[in-house]
Amino acid sequence: MKIDISDMYSLTDKETTREVHIDMVEMKSKAGCFPIQAGEPFVLTIANEKGKRLRLTGEARLSARIPCDRCLEDVSYPFHLVIDKTVMLTQADDGQEDEDDEVASYIDEERVLDVDRLIFGELLVNWPAKVLCRNDCKGICPKCGTNLNRAACGCEQGVPDPRMAQFLDVFQKFKEV
Ligand SMILES: [Zn+2]
Ligand SMILES: [Zn+2]
Known part of the structure; x- marks a missing residue:
């Protein structure tokens, strides 16, 4: 899902909440391709802090089917993603745009936020190194x-x-x- 957050760039010290949903049906990474199961809609809070930065917060829950490390049976692995992102507003007070500013990859030039790209990044960070169907899996x-x-x-x-x-x-x- 994509949401236009351009209005929040100029609303100094204002905060808004949006109910957003996750459209991604699979997680593709170096580790492979894993089906994503019904991500519930979640509330994303977008706050303009002093006109200098945007703070994105929210909690998303979803699960992915990941094979057990030992027996290869698919496991439904739950993710509880706690999102807390700060995005510097590229337009500085002096009117100069700093080319070196790292702009979040999940926000495009039109100031549209791509929820799925944001979630993708969070999943990558939280991806488990090892998944077991149960602790004593015999393999x-x-x-x-x-x-x-x-x-x-x-x-x-x-x-x-x-x-x-x-x-x-x-x-x-x-x-x-
Ligand atoms: Zn197993
Ligand atoms: Zn055998």
Whole structure:
């Protein structure tokens, strides 16, 4: 969702709240592509502080489907994003625009705020390094691929399953090529 916040640039010391919603359906990053589940609308507060900066605050909740680190089953991972952003107003008092000013990537030249870009940045920062479906997830058997949370496979550690041995040989051949 995009909202025009241009009026807030000139309303010194005024504050406004907008109910906004998240349109993004997936999170694409270096780590992969993860479906986003129904982000509830949330209230974004936009405050003009002394005509010098805009402060954006709000709390957004949404969840993403992320595979468990051990068993690869999808986990619905909840995010509680606490947004608190300060945007310097590019138009300085002396009328000069500072080229070096870092303008927030989620606000375009028309002073339209892209909620999804803002959320994308927050998700990146809050993205978990590791997701487990449960703390004691047993993972998958490296030999037969059985999800060990669901069933025991009976494979012995260190001794290849004879049914898998031929596949392992094939893998070995591939590696040697
Ligand atoms: Zn798991
Ligand atoms: Zn096994």
